[in-house]
Amino acid sequence: MSNIRDVAKVAGVSIAxxxxxxxxxxxxxxxxxxxxxxxIEQVQYKPNMLARNFRRHRAFTIVVLVPNMANTFFAxxxxxxxxxxxxxxxxVLLGDxxxxxKREEEYLKLVETRQADGVIQLRPYWEGDSIxxxxxxxxxxxxxxxxxxxPCVRIDNAGAAKTATDYxxxxxxxxxxxxxxxxxxxHTIDRLKGYRQSLENAGIDSCEEWVAEGEFTMWxxxxxxxxxxxxxxxxxxxxxxxxxDEMAIGAIKGFRAAGIKVPQEMSIIGFDxxxxxxYAEPALTTIAQPAEEIGKAxxxxxxxxxxxxxLRQSDYILPxxxxxxxxxxxxxx
Amino acid sequence: MSNIRDVAKVAGVSIAxxxxxxxxxxxxxxxxxxxxxxxIEQVQYKPNMLARNFRRHRAFTIVVLVPNMANTFFAxxxxxxxxxxxxxxxxVLLGDxxxxxKREEEYLKLVETRQADGVIQLRPYWEGDSIxxxxxxxxxxxxxxxxxxxPCVRIDNAGAAKTATDYxxxxxxxxxxxxxxxxxxxHTIDRLKGYRQSLENAGIDSCEEWVAEGEFTMWxxxxxxxxxxxxxxxxxxxxxxxxxDEMAIGAIKGFRAAGIKVPQEMSIIGFDxxxxxxYAEPALTTIAQPAEEIGKAxxxxxxxxxxxxxLRQSDYILPxxxxxxxxxxxxxx
DNA sequence: CTGAAAGCGCTAACAT
DNA sequence: ATGTTAGCGCTTTCAG
Numbered sequence: 001m002s003n004i005r006d007v008a009k010v011a012g013v014s015i016a017x018x019x020x021x022x023x024x025x026x027x028x029x030x031x032x033x034x035x036x037x038x039x040i041e042q043v044q045y046k047p048n049m050l051a052r053n054f055r056r057h058r059a060f061t062i063v064v065l066v067p068n069m070a071n072t073f074f075a076x077x078x079x080x081x082x083x084x085x086x087x088x089x090x091x092v093l094l095g096d097x098x099x100x101x102k103r104e105e106e107y108l109k110l111v112e113t114r115q116a117d118g119v120i121q122l123r124p125y126w127e128g129d130s131i132x133x134x135x136x137x138x139x140x141x142x143x144x145x146x147x148x149x150x151p152c153v154r155i156d157n158a159g160a161a162k163t164a165t166d167y168x169x170x171x172x173x174x175x176x177x178x179x180x181x182x183x184x185x186x187h188t189i190d191r192l193k194g195y196r197q198s199l200e201n202a203g204i205d206s207c208e209e210w211v212a213e214g215e216f217t218m219w220x221x222x223x224x225x226x227x228x229x230x231x232x233x234x235x236x237x238x239x240x241x242x243x244x245d246e247m248a249i250g251a252i253k254g255f256r257a258a259g260i261k262v263p264q265e266m267s268i269i270g271f272d273x274x275x276x277x278x279y280a281e282p283a284l285t286t287i288a289q290p291a292e293e294i295g296k297a298x299x300x301x302x303x304x305x306x307x308x309x310x311l312r313q314s315d316y317i318l319p320x321x322x323x324x325x326x327x328x329x330x331x332x333x
Numbered sequence: 334m335s336n337i338r339d340v341a342k343v344a345g346v347s348i349a350x351x352x353x354x355x356x357x358x359x360x361x362x363x364x365x366x367x368x369x370x371x372x373i374e375q376v377q378y379k380p381n382m383l384a385r386n387f388r389r390h391r392a393f394t395i396v397v398l399v400p401n402m403a404n405t406f407f408a409x410x411x412x413x414x415x416x417x418x419x420x421x422x423x424x425v426l427l428g429d430x431x432x433x434x435k436r437e438e439e440y441l442k443l444v445e446t447r448q449a450d451g452v453i454q455l456r457p458y459w460e461g462d463s464i465x466x467x468x469x470x471x472x473x474x475x476x477x478x479x480x481x482x483x484p485c486v487r488i489d490n491a492g493a494a495k496t497a498t499d500y501x502x503x504x505x506x507x508x509x510x511x512x513x514x515x516x517x518x519x520h521t522i523d524r525l526k527g528y529r530q531s532l533e534n535a536g537i538d539s540c541e542e543w544v545a546e547g548e549f550t551m552w553x554x555x556x557x558x559x560x561x562x563x564x565x566x567x568x569x570x571x572x573x574x575x576x577x578d579e580m581a582i583g584a585i586k587g588f589r590a591a592g593i594k595v596p597q598e599m600s601i602i603g604f605d606x607x608x609x610x611x612y613a614e615p616a617l618t619t620i621a622q623p624a625e626e627i628g629k630a631x632x633x634x635x636x637x638x639x640x641x642x643x644l645r646q647s648d649y650i651l652p653x654x655x656x657x658x659x660x661x662x663x664x665x666x
Numbered sequence: 667c668t669g670a671a672a673g674c675g676c677t678a679a680c681a682t
Numbered sequence: 683a684t685g686t687t688a689g690c691g692c693t694t695t696c697a698g
Contacts, residue, residue: 014669049446051691054387070408093424113382281614347685384675
């Protein structure tokens with residue numbers, strides 16, 4: 001393994017010149033530059049980034065905290081993050097936390113011990129259960145919720161849920177159910193707000209029976225369907241807003257298994273617009289979050305922060321789209 | 334930011350003792366240990382891993398090369414890798430290559446420049462189009478194919494494809510189609526081998542028309558369905574083996590759109606057993622790859638290699654499972 | 667534009 | 683069991 005000294009020797013220049021030739025070529029004469037490059041070629045020099053980063057007090061690495069990498073939505077956000085980070089010469093360390101606080105802490109240590117320069121958190125901020133914000137830790141939240149006390153890029157969750165519910169109302173549905181995430185989850189709270197607002201505007205009293213708690217997994221969506229199936233048909237919602245696509249897919253499975261036709265007897269709207277949703281049977285009407293864009297925006301924010309720059313805004317809201325497909329149809333009493 | 338020197342001063346010991354207290358506590362007296370820990374607490378010392386890794390000539394980081402992180406199967410393998418790595422104090426750098434060779438090379442540089450100690454490649458080895466194996470780069474292939482010229486953990490792809498085809502045969506199907514990945518993709522080759530073997534054993538001449546080329550995406554699966562739909566009904570396969578679940582899901586969508594009933598008129602078998610497959614309509618019969626286990630095994634292999642140990646075997650084959658669900662039914666001519 | 671030299675924070679001989 | 687000390691490979695003043 002050759003080092004900068006070997007290159008200097010072969011090139012007949014000082015190590016300082018070699019160093020400059022690599023990190024600030026414009027400050028070196030063409031002649032020296034050529035000598036250095038030839039020498040690098042000759043001794044097969046590969047700079048030791050471990051040494052370089054150490055010296056520069058920068059890891060050129062960030063860590064991303066993901067509740068579950070196998071979730072397509074999260075994976076897509078991470079792709080966006082990774083794309084801009086790699087363009088800027090930064091590596092992305094994967095922190096699949098599996099919803100465990102201990103793992104979050106473990107990964108955060110990478111930042112405290114300088115192995116990473118900052119962190120992007122994909123779990124929404126949760127008062128009383130959040131390891132961020134933290135002094136001396138540069139962090140950005142991606143795809144989070146309202147009132148996140150550190151820089152954040154997200155969509156208007158309440159607005160999106162309201163849009164979807166409004167749409168169901170416009171189709172003539174009067175009893176509209178909702179499948180939520182865990183009740184304390186901020187996404188649940190924000191989206192429930194929009195859902196309730198919509199019903200209220202329409203003069204409909206929302207009913208406790210219409211709310212089924214899930215946990216953002218297909219399995220829990222299927223479970224939630226059971227809840228609605230148990231309600232007598234005359235009182236049962238005729239349409240449901242699911243707070244993500246996974247649960248919507250699970251719920252469809254549940255309803256079909258019970259002989260309830262989707263969408264004829266039960267309209268369903270999802271949230272996120274993951275890739276499989278358009279291939280679901282029926283194709284899912286859903287709120288499309290710009291997952292990759294969210295990731296990119298979060299990455300750019302974090303880079304600015306790492307470079308010590310100011311942020312133009314610290315609650316960056318991206319537009320969502322409402323995508324109508326086949327899982328939602330007019331009410332047919 | 335305090336350093337080891339500050340700790341030593343406060344504790345009244347030498348920096349060597351502090352260093353040892355952290356990395357080899359058993360070689361330090363209880364008394365010194367306590368002094369050190371108290372001092373660490375007092376000055377809020379956090380070791381600078383950048384310095385430590387530099388000094389130890391090790392990044393304690395690996396990089397994983399993934400063709401597409403948004404693919405659930407890959408994401409699950411990565412989870413397995415990450416789990417093992419984090420238990421061993423190693424970070425996992427994400428290298429989403431988006432099927433671009435340039436990106437692969439970019440990420441491989443992280444190993445050459447010592448920012449990572451090794452690499453796990455999730456793209457199958459491809460003669461003439463592979464950046465691995467490479468001298469001085471410690472690498473393991475995960476979920477790859479036969480005859481990979483560097484350490485590899487995988488399933489028996491040919492055997493799995495044969496199992497699935499045999500099953501279709503046993504259900505009475507005589508015309509059995511297959512949706513492949515790109516024709517040069519080693520997975521395509523290995524699995525096609527099993528498929529052909531099965532037909533041959535049954536004395537059936539496999540027909541070129543029965544093979545539709547996809548590229549492992551839902552969209553290409555839907556496309557492949559079009560191919561089969563164009564074949565006159567009397568000659569059309571009555572069952573299809575798809576080389577992954579995504580394409581199977583796309584194909585089902587395609588057949589349904591054309592009014593062909595799945596599974597009544599067309600049985601379909603997938604490959605991988607990603608989570609959504611059991612929620613598909615109909616639930617997918619499929620080859621279940623032990624994705625997370627593959628990741629864990631690959632991670633353990635890589636760790637041994639990084640530590641300079643020998644491998645017990647360099648082509649590690651894990652068992653697959655054949656999962657029968659509702660997308661495959663007996664032939665009903 | 668170039669070179670000499672002083673470390674960055676830590677580990678690992680080596681000596682005690 | 684502990685301390686002294688010499689770097690790891692690189693960047694970055696500071697002179698020239």
